[in-house]
Amino acid sequence: xxxxxxxxxGDPILRSRADAVTEFGPDLATLVADLTxxxxxxxxxxxxxxxxGVGLRVFVYDTxxxxxHVVNPEWSAIGADEQVGPEGCLSIPGVRYDVxxxxxxxxxxxxxxxxxxxxxxxxxxxxxxxxxxxxxxxVLFINRLEPADRKDAMRTxxxxxxxxxxxxxxxxxxxxxxx
Numbered sequence: 001x002x003x004x005x006x007x008x009x010g011d012p013i014l015r016s017r018a019d020a021v022t023e024f025g026p027d028l029a030t031l032v033a034d035l036t037x038x039x040x041x042x043x044x045x046x047x048x049x050x051x052x053g054v055g056l057r058v059f060v061y062d063t064x065x066x067x068x069h070v071v072n073p074e075w076s077a078i079g080a081d082e083q084v085g086p087e088g089c090l091s092i093p094g095v096r097y098d099v100x101x102x103x104x105x106x107x108x109x110x111x112x113x114x115x116x117x118x119x120x121x122x123x124x125x126x127x128x129x130x131x132x133x134x135x136x137x138x139v140l141f142i143n144r145l146e147p148a149d150r151k152d153a154m155r156t157x158x159x160x161x162x163x164x165x166x167x168x169x170x171x172x173x174x175x176x177x178x179x
Contacts, residue, residue, distance in 0.1 A: 002037065003038050004034050004038045004053070006042065007051055007168060008168045009163065010168045013050045014091055014140060014176065016138045017137045018056050018058075020057050021056050024112060028071070028112050029112045031056070032112050035048075037067070042090050045079040045124065045127075046128040046132045048132045048135035050136065051091050051135060054067045056115060057071065058136075059127065064124050065124075065125070066121070068106060068117075070110075070129075073108070074108050074133075075129050078104040079103070082100050082122070083126070084101075086099075086128065089140065089141055090140075092140065094160055095153050099141055101126065103122060105121050106118070108122070142154070147168060148179050
């Protein structure tokens with residue numbers, strides 16, 4: 001396991017749709033281990049492969065109550081209830097806003113061996129699944145903000161030292177600040 005550099009807003013991979021995983025083996029297991037270690041080092045509750053520069057449909061999660069990974073994930077809302085709550089992103093440091101998401105979701109996919117994965121999630125885990133799945137489609141949480149909040153978020157990003165310095169990759173900070 002290796003802590004990987006994290007891609008930041010402005011890196012094109014964060015706006016690109018990730019490819020489905022077709023090969024299962026040691027490289028995929030290493031990717032999941034690296035994602036997990038990087039997420040933990042940065043204090044996040046989820047991380048998708050594009051956030052470490054890998055364009056594959058894989059994400060990991062650890063909400064404290066549930067931990068794991070999903071390869072080639074899909075999700076669907078269970079019911080029409082929604083939740084609004086705070087989100088941040090390890091790829092957009094210093095930006096945190098309330099985002100509307102489905103309250104409860106059903107997740108399907110496979111694990112690193114290709115075995116089926118299926119679970120239902122609510123609360124933070126449901127939010128995490130939707131946030132990380134968005135990364136796999138090249139969508140950032142700021143795209144889900146109300147217009148005034150998105151404008152404010154973009155101003156915060158433009159004024160940040162990392163963005164003004166043209167930094168699109170950073171070493172994991174080990175100080176937290178995730179979702």
